Amino acid sequence: MSTVAVPREAPHHAGVHAAPTSFIRKYVFSLDHKVIGKQYLFYALFMLVIGGLLATLVRYQLAWPGRPLPFMGKIAPDGMPGGVMLPEYYNSLFTMHATIMIFFAIMPILIGAFGNFVVPIQIGARDMAFPKLNMMSFWVAVPAAVVIIWSFFVTGGAAAGGWTSYAPLSAIQPRGQTLWLISLLILGLSSLLTAVNFLTTIINMRAPGMTFFRMPLTTWALFITALLLLLALPVLSAALIMLLFDRTLGTTFFLPAGLIVSGQPWTNAGGGQVLLWQHLFWFFGHPEVYIMILPAMGITSEILPVFARKPIFGYRAMAYSMCGIAGLGFIVWGHHMFQSGMNPILGTTFMISTMVIAVPSAIKTFNWLGTLWGGDIHFATPMLHALTFVAMFVIGGLSGVFMASTPVDIFIHDTYFIVGHIHYVLFGGSLFGAFAGLYFWYPKMFGRLMNERWGRIHWFLTFVTFNLVFFPMHFLGMRGMPRRIYDYTQYKHLHGLQGMNQMMTISLFVLGASQLILVLNFFLSMRRGAVAGPNPWHANTLEWQTASPPPHENFTGRIPTVYRGPYEYSVPGHGADFLPQNEPGGPAPARAHA
């Protein structure tokens, strides 16, 4: 503890700038990480609504295949003439649902919104290392969203090859696929800039005394996430460019010789490798899953100690397990390709690495339980969502063991079992984590608290309907219902499943409607919510030791000095049950970690 550095103004404050006064510089082209974080928040919530609407259309078709939706006949006359959904439109819907949710909703809300807003304040910095780059990240992400939405309106409709866009189907799809590629290339650039910015900021701009092992776990999670982005995204971008060239310049990276499409030889084919796309895509795609879950894990690890009034259990184990995930995450991609024709011996190799990567997630889950054990647990809305994250992530994690087993995967691969699994990870996990973060940091972002009662109602309805929509997917998968299928009633063995599908769809309608409560709560609380004050949750981390919302450059006066770890709650001999990181003195410092 005696090694705490003397308070100093870090010399790296190249990014520090005078508070802007004009509307444009303040709210539109802002360099302030807090404004950019809020911009990402609105961006992500908007895209979340679009992604959700696409999902309801998909589920409508699954519940009542072919039943017309007259108003959709007016909105999308090409895809749903007379309101009856065409198969290619159905394919566009689920492709775009996944693409938008993954790239335009979950990543921006977790990384762009919470990462941007929280990380610099949590480490005691005045802004990100490169504020202009940060602004550029956001404004590059905007045209990407415009292009992806625009693609619905071009001839042939939006991309319809699945969010995985397997070649050669993606090479022979209509024009929407080209826009899909361009959009993701642009968005990739945005994410890459963000990753560089986070890494530089976290490595160089921590406040005096903020050692790596005193960083809050949200910051740890975003640090690892940025590292994954930096290493995985270039591979995706390379693949996207190759596919774009195959579609537009006549190259044949993914097109083998002798392709015959609808009886005609495909013009540019020969020399390409179909599986190459899958290797490149999943080399990115598996780390991508962790890119979407790690920040939510960080948020959960942040919220549990605050509302259990107890230090996080196994802080270092939490940090190391994230490092473990980061390393192992790059050698498991082949588990998406067990049935692809890849050498089965390689399948065994990837199965073993995949089984091993389950271990860090298990460690984290047990440490969350350990954090709750012996706590003084308060059930505020952020806590309800964080606890739901834990409960649902357990399901998503355990269902992953099924498809990790190569022989079991033979049957459940490309069935609804996989769809159920990924939604327990990305909705039960990432999105509940995002909701937790939203309720938790909302008072910091807007200076007022969200309404607690409506927050609980929103949580309850979301929790119940979420499980009604997604848990039955495991049963659909066990019955052999393939994913991405426009009309499963074609198959004899799937005949009995329509009732279950209807129940799921109706639950989704309720789930969607429940989100209106969140929307109303979100906007009304900005004006009407109770004034939060700097530290409404009595939390220790630095973002709570400054005003809500924080002033320009985050801290008035000097940058705080950090004296201890982030989760010193209920320290014996200390009056209050929390002990902020920057509070000098206090009882004898805790041992680093058992």
Place this chain on the structure above:
Amino acid sequence: MRLPHAARALRAALLFSAAALAPASAFAWPEWMRLPEQASTYAPEIDNMFHLIMWITGVIFVIVELLLVFFLWKYRHREGRVATYTHGNNRLEVIWTILPALICVMLALLSRRIWEQIKEKMPHDAVEVHVTGEQFAWNFRYPGPDGKFETADDILTLNQLHFPVGKPVIVTLTSKDVIHSFFLPEFRVKQDAVPGMKTRIWFQGNRVGQWEIACAELCGLGHFRMKGFVTVDTPADYEKWLADQAAQQAADAPKAAEAPAPPAAAPVAAPGKTEAEKGGSS
């Protein structure tokens, strides 16, 4: 694969309990919670593995969720309650690192054995069929009387796969256009049919009957109706079916002689245009 004695005993015990529990659960549970009928020789092995994982993860699931709810109830905030001040416990960390690791490694070893049997080793003396996927149909090719593929007497069928019960079948998969996936749910068979690649898989029917073949890899607008039929015949019925096909083909021969390739058999008319007509990006 060689395992130490203890591991082998453990494996036997686990497989036994999985096998014992699986039928018990099958009787108690409604159909929509069960795996489909088992029509191939290795379907029970895959299902046992599925059920083993289901029991292991099910037990972990129940323990973790019960602990979670119990802790939330027991340690809920009440007036005067003070949280325990602890940063963790190294012995616990070691236990809950090693235990999941052991379970996962064990599951990997058990899976490996089944996987090897199914996908790495090919049986001898099998019926050979070549399968070519196309948007949106399955083409089957039998070697015909001469026993050789790509000769004039090959027997070609569309969406109809027949083979005899009790004899292994080796299927060589490929595709003309995009990736398809050859999915026989009741046989626990799934393998992608990839253009530019030939993938060999095997399976063996254990009962006579007719089931459906699904395409499990998104392959375009007609993906959902890329359906075929698989019929497992008695050996006699199978020979008869082959002979019937050969005879019918011979009757059609004058037409087919000029085009050795199987008739492209345009798939059922789709609403809208075909993929290629709408594509044309290059």
